[in-house]
Each structure stands twice: as structure tokens, then as C-alpha cells.
Amino acid sequence: MSHSILSNEHKELKDQVEVEPISSPPPKRKFRWTIDKRDHPKQIFNITLYLSIFVFGILGAARGLDEGNISGNITLPSFIARFGLKDPTKTTDYLANLKSNITSMVQLGAIGGALIAMKTVDYFGRVRSLQIICLIWIVGTIIQITASNVGQLYAGRLIEGLAIGHTTSIGPVYLAEVAPSPIRGLASCIFAGAVYLGVLISYMTNYGCVLHVADTVNGHINDNQWRYTLIPKILLAGLLLIMATLLCVESPRWLLKVNKVDQAVKNLSKLRHMPEDHAYIVAEISDINEQVMAEKDAIANSSILGNFRDIFTNKSIAYRFFCIAGAAQVIGQWSGANAVTIYASELFSLAGIKGPIGKLKMSAILGAVKLTSAYLGAFFVIDVFGRKRALYSGISLQMISILYYAIFLTIVPQAAEDDTELSPSQTRASKGALAAIFLSGTGWTIGFNSVQYLLGSEIFPLHIRSFAQSLVMVLHFANQYGNSKALPKLMLALQPYGAFYFFVGVMVLGLVFAFLLPELQGRSLESVEEVFTLPWYKLRNCDKLVPDHSNVHEINYINSRGKLEYNSGKVDEIVLPADQKGDRIV
Incomplete structure (x- = not known):
């Protein structure tokens, strides 16, 4: 039905006016400091869409809450005493293992969660999956409290990890599927930025508890000091559960995939604030349906083994998985950014900050810096400058900052000692090291952190998107687990400065990765598939070599060349500028 309606719309367009071919590039426009929405009907940017994006975007805070929480907990005196993190009867190696096990247990659970999400996200749908993981998250947190x-503690953190592993598959996939192309990068970056909203909340909670809750009461350990810091997890999980039930609209792409065509049209109409027979709705449903039908024909008898086979044997999908989405996770996680987040308190002590209050205060400032830069990047960088420019800028800033920190640790190793007085020049260098930690966080949030979720959610074909995104998140958490587990021993084996020189080397590889990356800014998801018909070495020029041929883009393209007038979903008039009227081609 949708194909016939779309055919009539095309006929109506051609009967009224001849226009230039859709494959011709639109006129070059001046740079804008805002997202360019001029070619899209203003109705599609509406409160229903924004509420759904907000709920799934804020889901990113789940991971940040844990990273910030455990970073501060391992500094709280009551937590250290309860779980023996400074037990004098234990060896240094044993204590390093204990600390890394506690901090990394959520990442270990998240690997399992991401694996399970391969099936559950497509089986239950995006909204129902979110509701289920909120309940699991609450259970895991109660076990820890x-x-x-x-x-x-291990058991509770492992169960929490199962929920967090799901969030990184559900959130980015849903956001990429419901967001119009001009704000798809922004929507995904709201999820990525929410990680640091969670980090900031946890850092501030830890700081408040160390200031206002005693670590002992009548000579006994006061467990409330660290237990209070877990309460924000239950509050956020409960809030997300309620908002998902009341505010969110299920993904039309998923509904079409499971043959719920009528509901898909209704949901897309809700999300776009347009009638179901509107030309824009018809075009977008047609684009999605065409891709879904083609993929259903290709994978009529698919299975998990079949999906794995596609990833390893289909050259196009294999390149996307291993060389783009997978490489982003490996390089991003081993650039040292998450090590800075999880072990922030210890890194501040290496730069000369003394005592738990001072270290947690600096951690809270770091959280605020990361949150601010993450959302500045989301609103003013990703969909304004493009993914590649954002990645170049972020990696460069992060690399220079971490290099300075490594050089400081090499030259002033005594800054970490409690009874050391630094010279005036060393004190200034120490302040520079603190600034370097903050700036490295800024570079990470506008660089790798912004693209690591976005890439996996938009480069894979629909039939394997949820599966592949889940597998990418397995890589994400496996590398994060390895990184957080390895850092304490890495700093013992290589000295603290050696670990950070290693991170600098990884970021050099990151710049090469960014150079080869295709720019997908502004493309419909359905047109992305055409990009990967190019050889790998031409992908970086895909915006010039492969135009967007989707039906939605066709309508937007005509709009960009003239003026497209709608009346209840039908095209009333197309007015071309005077300089184009003499050069019209069918």
C-alpha cells in the first residue's frame, strides 16, 4: 500500500514541475553554527520525539552512575575498612587484585548483558527491554546496599552489570531509529553525554557523603557512608521505568521488522506529528519497508549462527564491524579515558592532591567538566562540524593532555608522596597536571565518546543492527573490563608514567582511524547501506561519491532547491528559484 501511495506522490510531483536529478549535489551553503533543519518539515521536531529521545538518552547515565560511584567508593574510609582495601596483612599484589575486581565486576556483568541483548532487544522491542532492565538494575543495587x-558486593555488581550491558544496545539503536537525520548525531550524543551526568551525580554524592557522614560511629564502621552513595541508582532506574511506560513511542523500524505495519505507521505519525497519509510519512515508511523487505528476503532462515557468519564472511559487514565499530571500541577504551574516570581519585593523588576530601572534590569538578563538554559537543559539534572533525579535535586534545600528564609523572614522581613539599615550579607543574586531567576528559567527550555509540547504531543493516550493536558493546565492556582490571598492575609494572605513554601511543592510532572513517552526517539510515558498496580506501570521501537516494531525501532535496508546499500531506506547489528555471531536467 505504501509503495502505491508513494508512486502517486512521485507522479504528482513530476506532473507539476521538472526538477534537476536527485543525484545532483545541492548548492553549497554557508557554514552554520546550528544544525541545519531547513530542508525538513518543522513538525517533525516536536515534543513527542524529544521526550522519547530524552528518556532513552538519559539511559546512558546508568553506566556513568556506576563508574563515578565506584571511583569514589574506593576512596571512602568506610568502604575501604568494610572490604579490606588497605588490609596490612595482605600483599600489594593481592590488594591491587581486590580493588580491580571490585571496580571491574560491573563491566564483567555488562559483557553478559550485551550478549543477552543480542536477542532480547529484538524479541521484546526497544521500550519493553528498557522497562525490564530497569527492574534488574534495581535488584542489583539493592543486593549491593x-x-x-x-x-x-561482587554478586550485586555483576547483576547490575547485566542491566548496564543492555543499556548500551537499547539506547543508541532506538535513538538512531527514531531521530530524523539532521539530529541523529545529536540524539546519540545525548546518550553518550548522559554517561557524565551519571558520573557527576555519583561524584557529588560521594563528596557529600565524605563531608557529612562519619566513617565510624562509636568505634564501628558506619556503612551508611558508602550505602547512601548507591541511592541515586535506584532513583534513576525507577524514574526511567515510569517515563518509559508513560512517554515513549516504540520504534517504527522495529515494528515493521516484526510485521506490525499499521502500528509502525501510527507510531511514526506520532513521532513526526504528521497525518498517516502525509507525503513525508509515506516516504519514510517506504524507505524503511523497502530495506526491511530486502533484508527479510536475504535472511529468511537466519539465526544467531547466521548473524555471526554474516559478520565474518560478508566483506562489507565484516569491515564495518572489525575496522569501524570494533576498532572504535578497542582504540577508545585503551586511550585511557575510562581509566581516568574510574581511578580519578588516585590520579589526582599522583598530581599532588592529598586526603579523601580533596580527591573527591577534584573528582566532582572533573565530572562537571566532562558533563559540560559532552553536551556542548552534542549540541554544537557532532551534527554541526561532522563526526570526523569532532573526532580529530577530541583525540588531539586528549592526546596532548595525557602526554603532559605522563611527562609530569616522569619529572615529578614525588608529588604523590604525602610528606613531600614541592618547589614553586613543581607546584605550578602540578596544577598543570590537574588541568591536563580535566582537558583529557573534554577531549574524550567530544571525540571517541561521541562516536563510539553512534557508529554502531547507524552503520549496520537493519537485519543485523541490534545483534551487531550488542556484539560491539560486548567488545566495549570487554575492553573496559580489561582496562580497569589491568590499570593498577600496569601502573606497578610500567610505573605510573609508563601507562600514560602507552595511552598516548594508542591515541596516535586513533588519529589514523579518524582519517579513514566515512562521514555519515545528515544521511538517512536507509542510504548508509549504499556507502559501503565503496572500497574501504574511498569511504572517507563517501559524501562526494555516494549521494543519498532515499525517498525522504528526495523530498528534502526538492525542498532545498525551491519551495515545497504541503496541504494535509499533499504537495500543492513547487516554486523553483529564477536561476534554476532554465535548467530543468527530468
Whole structure:
């Protein structure tokens, strides 16, 4: 039905006016400091869409809440005493293992969560999956709050990890599927930026608890000091559960995939604030349906093994998985950014900050810096400058900052000692090291952090998108687990400065990766598939070599060349500028 309606719309367009071929590039426009929405009907940017984006975007805070929470907990005196993190009867190697096990247990659970998400996100749908993981998240947090030994703490953090592993598959996939192309990067970056909203909330909670809650009461450990810091997790999980139920609209792309065509049209109409027979709705449903039908024909008898086979044997999909989405996770996680987040308190002590209050205060400032830069990047960088420019800028800033920090640790290793007085020049260098930590966070948030979720959610074909995104998140958490587990021992084996020189080397590889990356800014998801018909070495020029041929882009293209007038979904008039009237071609 949708194909016939679209055919009539095309006929009506051609009967009224001849226009230049859709494959011709639009006129070059001046640079704008805002997202360019001029070619899209203003109705599609509406409160229903924004509420759905907000709920799934804020889901990113789940991972940040844990990273910020555990970063501060391992500094809180009551947590250290309860779980024996400074037990004098234990060896340095044992204590390093204990600390890394506690901090990385959520990442280990998240690997399992991301694996399970391969099936559950497509089976239950995006909204239902979000509701389920909120309940799992609450259960895991309650187990941690009631823990009195390290075994129960491990169990609670592992279960929480199962929920967090799902979030990084559900959130980016849903956001990429419902957001119009001009704001798709922005929507995904709201998710990425929310990580640092969670980090900031946890850092501030830890700072407040160390200031206002005593670590001992009548000579006994006061577990409330660290237990209070877990409360924001339950509050956010409960809030997301309620908002997902009341505010969110299920993804039309998923509904079409499971043969719920009528509901898909209704949901897209809700998300775009347009009638179901509007030309824009018809065109977008046609684009999605065409891709879904083609993929259903190609994978009529698909299975998990079949999906794995596609990833390893289909050259186009294999390149996307291993050389783009997978490489982004490996390089991003080993650039040292998450190590800075999780072990922030210890890194501040290496730069000369003394005592738990001072270290947690600096951590709170770091959280504020990361949150601010993440959302500045989301609103003013990703969809304004493009993914590649944002990545270049972010990696360069992060690399220079981490290099300075490594040089400082090489030259002034005594800054970490409690009874050391630094010279005036060393004190200034120490302040520079603190600034370097903050700036490295800024570089990370506008660079790799912005693209690591976005790439996996938009480069894979629909039939394998959820599966591939889940597998990418397995890589994400596996590398994050390895990084957080390895850093304490890495700093012992290589000295603190050696670990950060290693991170600088990884970021050099990151610049090469950014150079080869295709720019997908402003493309419809349905047109992305055409990009990967190019050889790998031409992908970086895809914006010039492969125009967007989707039906939605066709309508937008005509609009960009003249003026497209709508009346209840039908095209009333197309007015071309005077300089184009003499050069019209069918």
C-alpha cells in the first residue's frame, strides 16, 4: 500500500514541475553554527520525539552512575575498612587484585548483558527491554546496599552489570531509529553525554557523603557512608521505568521488522506529528519497508549462527564491524579515558592532591567538566562540524593532555608522596597536571565518546543492527573490563608514567582511524547501506561519491532547491528559484 501511495506522490510531483536529478549535489551553503533543519518539515521536531529521545538518552547515565560511584567508593574510609582495601596483612599484589575486581565486576556483568541483548532487544522491542532492565538494575543495587562482605558486593555488581550491558544496545539503536537525520548525531550524543551526568551525580554524592557522614560511629564502621552513595541508582532506574511506560513511542523500524505495519505507521505519525497519509510519512515508511523487505528476503532462515557468519564472511559487514565499530571500541577504551574516570581519585593523588576530601572534590569538578563538554559537543559539534572533525579535535586534545600528564609523572614522581613539599615550579607543574586531567576528559567527550555509540547504531543493516550493536558493546565492556582490571598492575609494572605513554601511543592510532572513517552526517539510515558498496580506501570521501537516494531525501532535496508546499500531506506547489528555471531536467 505504501509503495502505491508513494508512486502517486512521485507522479504528482513530476506532473507539476521538472526538477534537476536527485543525484545532483545541492548548492553549497554557508557554514552554520546550528544544525541545519531547513530542508525538513518543522513538525517533525516536536515534543513527542524529544521526550522519547530524552528518556532513552538519559539511559546512558546508568553506566556513568556506576563508574563515578565506584571511583569514589574506593576512596571512602568506610568502604575501604568494610572490604579490606588497605588490609596490612595482605600483599600489594593481592590488594591491587581486590580493588580491580571490585571496580571491574560491573563491566564483567555488562559483557553478559550485551550478549543477552543480542536477542532480547529484538524479541521484546526497544521500550519493553528498557522497562525490564530497569527492574534488574534495581535488584542489583539493592543486593549491593545490603552487602556486608565482598562476595555479596561482587554478586550485586555483576547483576547490575547485566542491566548496564543492555543499556548500551537499547539506547543508541532506538535513538538512531527514531531521530530524523539532521539530529541523529545529536540524539546519540545525548546518550553518550548522559554517561557524565551519571558520573557527576555519583561524584557529588560521594563528596557529600565524605563531608557529612562519619566513617565510624562509636568505634564501628558506619556503612551508611558508602550505602547512601548507591541511592541515586535506584532513583534513576525507577524514574526511567515510569517515563518509559508513560512517554515513549516504540520504534517504527522495529515494528515493521516484526510485521506490525499499521502500528509502525501510527507510531511514526506520532513521532513526526504528521497525518498517516502525509507525503513525508509515506516516504519514510517506504524507505524503511523497502530495506526491511530486502533484508527479510536475504535472511529468511537466519539465526544467531547466521548473524555471526554474516559478520565474518560478508566483506562489507565484516569491515564495518572489525575496522569501524570494533576498532572504535578497542582504540577508545585503551586511550585511557575510562581509566581516568574510574581511578580519578588516585590520579589526582599522583598530581599532588592529598586526603579523601580533596580527591573527591577534584573528582566532582572533573565530572562537571566532562558533563559540560559532552553536551556542548552534542549540541554544537557532532551534527554541526561532522563526526570526523569532532573526532580529530577530541583525540588531539586528549592526546596532548595525557602526554603532559605522563611527562609530569616522569619529572615529578614525588608529588604523590604525602610528606613531600614541592618547589614553586613543581607546584605550578602540578596544577598543570590537574588541568591536563580535566582537558583529557573534554577531549574524550567530544571525540571517541561521541562516536563510539553512534557508529554502531547507524552503520549496520537493519537485519543485523541490534545483534551487531550488542556484539560491539560486548567488545566495549570487554575492553573496559580489561582496562580497569589491568590499570593498577600496569601502573606497578610500567610505573605510573609508563601507562600514560602507552595511552598516548594508542591515541596516535586513533588519529589514523579518524582519517579513514566515512562521514555519515545528515544521511538517512536507509542510504548508509549504499556507502559501503565503496572500497574501504574511498569511504572517507563517501559524501562526494555516494549521494543519498532515499525517498525522504528526495523530498528534502526538492525542498532545498525551491519551495515545497504541503496541504494535509499533499504537495500543492513547487516554486523553483529564477536561476534554476532554465535548467530543468527530468
